[in-house]
Amino acid sequence: MITCDEFFAEFGDYLENRVSPEVRKELELHLSQCRACHVLYDSTCQTVKIVTDNSSFDLPRNISESIIGTVMAKLRADRA
Amino acid sequence: MSFLATVELGHEFLPFAAFEEDSGAVPNLLRAQSLLPRAIEGQVILEGAVRSRGVISRAQKERILLCIAAARRDVCCASLARTALRSLGEQDRQIDRLSEDHRRVDLPAAEAALLDFCLKLALHSLSVSISDIERLREHGIDDESIVEAAVTTALAIYRCTLSVGLHPEPDDGLWRLPPGGEVSVREPAAHSSSGTRSQTGPYVRAPYLSPLTFAPFVTLMNTHGFIPNFFRAQSSRPDLLAAEVELAALVLLPEDILTRAQKETILLAVSAANLNSYCVAIHGNLLRGLGMSTDEGDQIALDHHRSSLSDPDKALLDFAIKLCSQFSDFSLEDVVRLRALGFTDLQILECEVVTALNNFANVLQLGLGIEHDFESPRAFEQKKLNRRVVFDRRIGDDPSSSSIMAQAEDPDAELAAQACAGSLEAFEELIRRHSRLIYRALVAILGSQDHAQDAMQDVMLSAYQHIGGFRAQSKFSTWLVSIARNKAIEYLRRRKNEVSLDEASFDEDRDLRPRELQDWGENPEQAYSRSEIRQLIEKEIMALPAKYRVVVMLRDVEHLPTEETARQLDLSVPTVKVRLLRGRLMLRERLAPHFAAAARSAVR
Numbered sequence: 001m002i003t004c005d006e007f008f009a010e011f012g013d014y015l016e017n018r019v020s021p022e023v024r025k026e027l028e029l030h031l032s033q034c035r036a037c038h039v040l041y042d043s044t045c046q047t048v049k050i051v052t053d054n055s056s057f058d059l060p061r062n063i064s065e066s067i068i069g070t071v072m073a074k075l076r077a078d079r080a
Numbered sequence: 081m082s083f084l085a086t087v088e089l090g091h092e093f094l095p096f097a098a099f100e101e102d103s104g105a106v107p108n109l110l111r112a113q114s115l116l117p118r119a120i121e122g123q124v125i126l127e128g129a130v131r132s133r134g135v136i137s138r139a140q141k142e143r144i145l146l147c148i149a150a151a152r153r154d155v156c157c158a159s160l161a162r163t164a165l166r167s168l169g170e171q172d173r174q175i176d177r178l179s180e181d182h183r184r185v186d187l188p189a190a191e192a193a194l195l196d197f198c199l200k201l202a203l204h205s206l207s208v209s210i211s212d213i214e215r216l217r218e219h220g221i222d223d224e225s226i227v228e229a230a231v232t233t234a235l236a237i238y239r240c241t242l243s244v245g246l247h248p249e250p251d252d253g254l255w256r257l258p259p260g261g262e263v264s265v266r267e268p269a270a271h272s273s274s275g276t277r278s279q280t281g282p283y284v285r286a287p288y289l290s291p292l293t294f295a296p297f298v299t300l301m302n303t304h305g306f307i308p309n310f311f312r313a314q315s316s317r318p319d320l321l322a323a324e325v326e327l328a329a330l331v332l333l334p335e336d337i338l339t340r341a342q343k344e345t346i347l348l349a350v351s352a353a354n355l356n357s358y359c360v361a362i363h364g365n366l367l368r369g370l371g372m373s374t375d376e377g378d379q380i381a382l383d384h385h386r387s388s389l390s391d392p393d394k395a396l397l398d399f400a401i402k403l404c405s406q407f408s409d410f411s412l413e414d415v416v417r418l419r420a421l422g423f424t425d426l427q428i429l430e431c432e433v434v435t436a437l438n439n440f441a442n443v444l445q446l447g448l449g450i451e452h453d454f455e456s457p458r459a460f461e462q463k464k465l466n467r468r469v470v471f472d473r474r475i476g477d478d479p480s481s482s483s484i485m486a487q488a489e490d491p492d493a494e495l496a497a498q499a500c501a502g503s504l505e506a507f508e509e510l511i512r513r514h515s516r517l518i519y520r521a522l523v524a525i526l527g528s529q530d531h532a533q534d535a536m537q538d539v540m541l542s543a544y545q546h547i548g549g550f551r552a553q554s555k556f557s558t559w560l561v562s563i564a565r566n567k568a569i570e571y572l573r574r575r576k577n578e579v580s581l582d583e584a585s586f587d588e589d590r591d592l593r594p595r596e597l598q599d600w601g602e603n604p605e606q607a608y609s610r611s612e613i614r615q616l617i618e619k620e621i622m623a624l625p626a627k628y629r630v631v632v633m634l635r636d637v638e639h640l641p642t643e644e645t646a647r648q649l650d651l652s653v654p655t656v657k658v659r660l661l662r663g664r665l666m667l668r669e670r671l672a673p674h675f676a677a678a679a680r681s682a683v684r
Binding site: 067 | 533540
């Protein structure tokens with residue numbers, strides 16, 4: 001079985017689903033037998049899910065409309 | 081006699097001694113590279129690996145090398161393979177018949193099929209598909225043999241490219257290549273794919289090799305920051321891939337003659353001329369890692385004459401492209417032209433070796449159906465599609481064409497064209513569509529929501545001011561983010577707050593190992609309200625260093641694909657991947673006290 005360091009070396013690509021079937025098999029065998037790496041994998045996936053699902057840093061519509069309004073007014077005035 | 085100057089290296093030069101011991105003589109093709117001993121050393125390592133142990137016999141490999149050289153009418157390389165075959169006991173008459181047409185020779189069916197495959201790969205590499213591999217399997221040829229055959233074919237192309245560029249005397253000056261007709265390539269019948277491999281590749285199994293203990297992978301991590309699929313796909317033959325890594329390191333890494341950027345530019349331009357999307361994507365990314373802008377790299381892949389390279393560098397690319405794609409017209413005049421521009425014979429030789437290495441990689445990638453590490457530029461894919469329609473090639477064979485066409489479409493294209501033509505309404509619609517993207521890019525770099533709101537107006541006005549310079553080569557949204565990025569960096573500079581998002585050495589962030597390893601339970605966020613979670617995430621993302629924050633923001637908050645994130649930030653994909661993982665792990669570490677605690681109290 002691969003070591004925790006070897007698991008970690010492929011971890012970024014595994015999270016992004018970018019590993020070959022052969023590498024995936026090795027990583028999943030390791031995950032099934034190593035609690036520390038399992039917790040790491042699970043909590044990192046949850047972190048990504050929480051960040052992805054909560055539309056953070058949303059620009060309030062009134063603010064964006066006000067900025068776009070100011071910009072377009074200036075451009076129309078310049079053109080006139 | 082050869083196109084380029086040579087020097088005497090003598091018998092004490094170890095690669096010559098090694099070749100001589102194995103084959104009885106040092107071929108003129110190697111002597112012609114004597115100005116650049118490290119290139120000879122690399123080629124001898126590769127040749128040695130190909131000819132040593134393997135599933136395919138040495139004689140079979142020499143027959144592959146002979147047939148490909150003969151099909152390309154390359155008397156020097158054919159003579160080289162002929163000498164080797166004679167030393168293995170092959171009769172002259174048999175060699176001549178093989179050189180004319182291998183199908184007239186009574187070979188076992190499996191070997192004939194293997195030769196058909198190798199010739200198709202050498203002469204029409206873009207039309208190789210899974211059907212060709214299935215046909216080999218029907219003859220009982222296994223994955224290891226397929227890798228060996230593909231590498232041998234690629235070596236034949238490496239030799240032939242150098243032979244065209246150097247024009248050495250054939251080793252057997254008296255032998256004449258028998259007249260051969262146009263080599264037709266046998267098309268395999270349609271096969272229904274069985275087994276677990278996809279139709280598009282990778283075509284062969286690639287057993288796991290450790291990136292931490294397999295020395296060639298360690299080398300690649302140190303030099304490139306990642307292990308390209310090109311090498312991973314050959315892991316059933318670690319000896320061959322180790323030789324290729326050594327050859328590549330000897331040819332590409334030293335900067336004593338041409339710079340690394342010049343060599344990567346040759347690899348990019350020649351891969352583009354060969355219509356090889358895989359290699360275009362990888363060398364475009366490596367050039368970004370060396371500091372070239374995404375737009376400049378895309379332009380070189382599309383048409384290097386319109387890039388901002390110097391005139392001599394453009395001439396060097398013309399030379400390399402002619403060497404690979406119009407080799408029958410290549411002559412001493414091409415060398416003389418480069419000399420007149422101030423290039424030395426040593427520089428010209430290195431350019432030829434790099435071009436040969438490029439052709440080696442292009443052929444091998446297509447022969448094994450090696451999957452892309454990165455997406456290639458959309459404008460290049462468009463050009464490739466047009467070129468392939470013109471040449472009446474079978475587009476359906478290309479694994480990447482349909483998915484890349486979809487990617488090539490920019491949903492903003494029509495509005496962007498109208499805005500370029502002066503429509504304010506179209507421009508207004510575009511900035512409305514992308515206001516949140518601009519905002520998030522600004523927040524990510526500036527690290528403040530208030531400052532981001534202040535900067536938005538400037539970004540939008542600047543976009544309008546420069547819309548005439550927008551070229552549909554990149555997506556409109558990519559172009560818009562590049563304006564936001566530049567404005568944000570300008571803001572920070574004015575506030576004397578230097579933030580660098582640039583590429584850095586690969587080992588900057590190696591120490592990523594997490595410390596906090598407590599279980600988070602099933603749904604850790606349930607302990608908090610949605611607004612509490614949002615506040616927490618925003619606070620912790622803002623606390624990340626800018627270079628990680630901006631990648632996490634575009635990839636995970638704005639949901640952009642990794643490739644698009646890299647293009648928008650003008651970074652290479654490997655750099656984005658390292659920063660994304662680092663950013664995600666830092667966030668995980670910061671969120672752990674909240675969610676691990678929540679999980680513990682939920683259990684209680």
